Amino acid sequence: MEPSPSHTANVFKGPAAAGSVRQTPRFANSSSSIDYISGFSTFDAPFVSSKVGISWISVKKACQNVNDQIPAGTKFSAVVQNTKTAWNTDILSKITTTTTDASNLNLLHPSLYFINI
Incomplete structure (x- = not known):
């Protein structure tokens, strides 16, 4: 997973669109001013899979952690x-x-x- 707009698994950031929820960073030592945006979606499929990568270093590292720990197709x-x-x-x-x-x-x-x- 790379943090790019064309990938179905992604990091969403930027201005809030109608119906979205703005979430500002809430970390004790955060120096980031980026707002992360979440939203709600509906799906026709009975199940939706989601993978979450976590990194205190960068978004790119979080994406790398997802790929390393849960490779595509797992x-x-x-x-x-x-x-x-x-x-x-x-x-x-x-x-x-x-x-x-x-x-x-x-x-x-x-x-x-x-x-x-």
């Missing part, structure tokens, strides 16, 4: 499975417990998530 089910595998391998496998109580296990995993974000 199915949502593959993203879900890859995420589960990464969490089980990199995070959840580092903690062991002898409990089989489902309530306690259901508390453990979100707790591990929140200490890792």
Whole structure:
């Protein structure tokens, strides 16, 4: 994904059009004066896929992160499975417990998530 007007996945910035919502940057250390514009769309398709890239460096880096982490053509089910595998391998496998109580296990995993974000 490149930040260009011809791409279906894009960064929208500029003057607000009728029906759009102006969102100014709200970062503690932001020095940017660019306004980001969001809008609402309707689609005939029953499902709409969206990918979001995040970077504190630049829009171009955010687009690169999307391409690197979720290449074009990657199915949502593959993203879900890859995420589960990464969490089980990199995070959840580092903690062991002898409990089989489902309530306690259901508390453990979100707790591990929140200490890792």
